Each structure stands twice: as structure tokens, then as C-alpha cells.
Amino acid sequence: MLAVQTLLASSLMASTALAHFTLDYPTTRGFDEDKEPDFCGGFTSVSSRQPFPLGSGPVHIDSHHTLATVVAFISTSDNPSSFDDFNTTSNGTSIPLASSIFQVAEGDSCFNIDLGGSLGLTNGSDVTLQIQYDGGDGNLYQCADLILIDGYEIPSNETCTTDASKASDASATSSGAASATSSASTDPSSSSGGHKEIVGFGIMSVAMGLAGLTLL
Numbered sequence: 001m002l003a004v005q006t007l008l009a010s011s012l013m014a015s016t017a018l019a020h021f022t023l024d025y026p027t028t029r030g031f032d033e034d035k036e037p038d039f040c041g042g043f044t045s046v047s048s049r050q051p052f053p054l055g056s057g058p059v060h061i062d063s064h065h066t067l068a069t070v071v072a073f074i075s076t077s078d079n080p081s082s083f084d085d086f087n088t089t090s091n092g093t094s095i096p097l098a099s100s101i102f103q104v105a106e107g108d109s110c111f112n113i114d115l116g117g118s119l120g121l122t123n124g125s126d127v128t129l130q131i132q133y134d135g136g137d138g139n140l141y142q143c144a145d146l147i148l149i150d151g152y153e154i155p156s157n158e159t160c161t162t163d164a165s166k167a168s169d170a171s172a173t174s175s176g177a178a179s180a181t182s183s184a185s186t187d188p189s190s191s192s193g194g195h196k197e198i199v200g201f202g203i204m205s206v207a208m209g210l211a212g213l214t215l216l
Contacts, residue, residue, distance in 0.1 A: 021068065021133045023142035024108075025060040025158050026050045031142070039083060040130060040143035046079050052146040054123055056114050058160045061142075063104050065135030070164075072099035072113050075128045076121070086130055095119060098129065102165040110160035115148055123150040 020033040027050060028041065035042025059072065073086040074095060080086065088094055098113040113129070115121055125148045133140045 020064055020140055021131075021135070021142070022062045023059070023131050023144060024062055025058065026052060026129065026144040026146060028142045028144055036140040036142070037138055039141060040080075040128075041141045043143065044081065046128070046145050049126060049145045049147040051149045051152050052115065053152045053154065054121060054125070054148040054150045055116050056112050057152075057154060058110050058112055058158055059099075059129070059131070060108060060110050060158065061104070061131060061133070062108050063106050063133070063135070066106050067103055068133055068135035069101060069103055070099070070109075070111075070134075071097060071101045071132050072111075073130045073132065074098040074113075074115065074119075075130065076119060076125070077128070078126060080128050080130075086128075089119070093119070100165050102167070104164050109164040111163050111165035112160055115146075121148055123148065 020036050022028065022031055029043035029045075029047045030041065032042055061070065075085045076089050076095070077085040086095060096118065098115065099111060102111070115127065121127065127146050127148060129144045129146060131142045133142075
């Protein structure tokens with residue numbers, strides 16, 4: 001019995017430890033898995049701004065969940081300090097999503113965001129990108145600070161060979177975990193009000209499976 005309980009606890013801890021994602025390109029402000037449920041992943045100060053194309057450019061994330069829901073936001077504030085800064089500009093103009101809401105599988109995923117002229121962005125504009133990610137156990141966040149450069153050339157190894165946000169079979173890959181993540185709050189207005197926590201199906205499956213061993 002003790003061995004089973006120990007195994008159950010270890011499995012739950014391992015599942016929780018893997019319940020995050022990383023923003024690999026553009027480079028995140030910082031990463032601390034314990035702070036990822038917080039605004040900008042807990043890193044609230046603007047870091048050195050990285051050059052990024054004025055227009056379409058790639059984003060790379062590494063997902064540690066079997067299936068997760070992702071969306072990208074953009075802020076034009078010099079120093080965004082809340083989710084509201086990703087909803088509207090300083091003059092009250094609504095900011096559209098920087099990507100569609102889509103799903104990714106475990107591992108590296110690449111998708112393009114369009115930082116064109118719809119918000120009046122120009123060469124040299126400072127913006128902050130925030131990625132919201134939900135693998136079934138609540139929203140997680142990462143931010144990157146950018147300066148938009150007209151004609152900036154992305155390193156060839158960072159371009160998307162497949163755009164995950166436009167994958168034609170994204171909806172067809174839905175599973176029980178996907179159903180849970182899709183019910184998470186993924187629009188800007190609800191993000192500003194807090195996080196919707198959802199119990200991860202992976203953890204629950206491990207718990208139920210191992211608990212059944214105690215009956216043997």
C-alpha cells in the first residue's frame with residue numbers, strides 16, 4: 001500500500017512539474033514555472049527589446065502538455081502592467097488578437113503573428129507580445145518585448161515550416177483534454193479578470209489508474 005501511495009504522489013508531482021510551456025522565439029522575458037500562471041509569467045518589467053518584423057513573423061513555443069490551447073496578445077504600451085494593456089491602447093482603441101485561438105500538440109510548435117498596420121504600428125514601434133497557454137490546468141503566460149523593424153529578416157532556423165495556428169486538422173485532433181482546454185477563458189476581456197483554473201485530465205488519469213491498484 002505504501003509503495004502504491006508513494007508512486008501515486010511521485011506521478012502527480014511529475015505531471016505537475018511538466019505542466020508548463022516555454023516561449024523560445026522571440027526570447028521570453030524570463031521563465032519560472034511556479035510563476036507562469038501570473039501576468040507575463042511573473043516577469044513584469046520590460047526587458048531588452050528584440051527586433052521583430054513589422055508585419056508577419058514567427059513565434060516558437062515548446063509545449064509540455066499532450067494538447068493545449070494557445071492565443072497571442074499584443075500591447076502597444078511602453079510598459080504594460082496588466083492584462084488591460086493587451087486589450088486597448090492608451091487612447092482606448094481595442095487591440096485585436098495577434099493570432100487565432102488554436103491548439104498545439106506536445107513539443108515544439110511554430111505559428112505566425114501579424115503585427116502589421118492595423119494598429120498604426122510603424123517602423124520602430126515598441127510592442128510587447130504575451131502568449132496565453134492552457135494545457136487543461138489553467139492559463140499560463142509568457143511575454144517578450146519587441147521593436148518592430150520594417151524588412152527585418154528572421155533567422156532561417158526560426159521560420160515556420162508549418163503554421164500551427166492554421167493547421168487544417170486542428171479541430172479534428174480534439175480529445176477529452178482538448179474539450180477541457182477549449183472551455184478556458186482565452187479572450188482578452190476575460191483574461192483581464194483573472195484565470196480560469198481547469199484540472200488537468202492527465203493528472204486525474206494517473207491518479208485514478210494508480211488508485212485502482214490499491215484494490216488488487
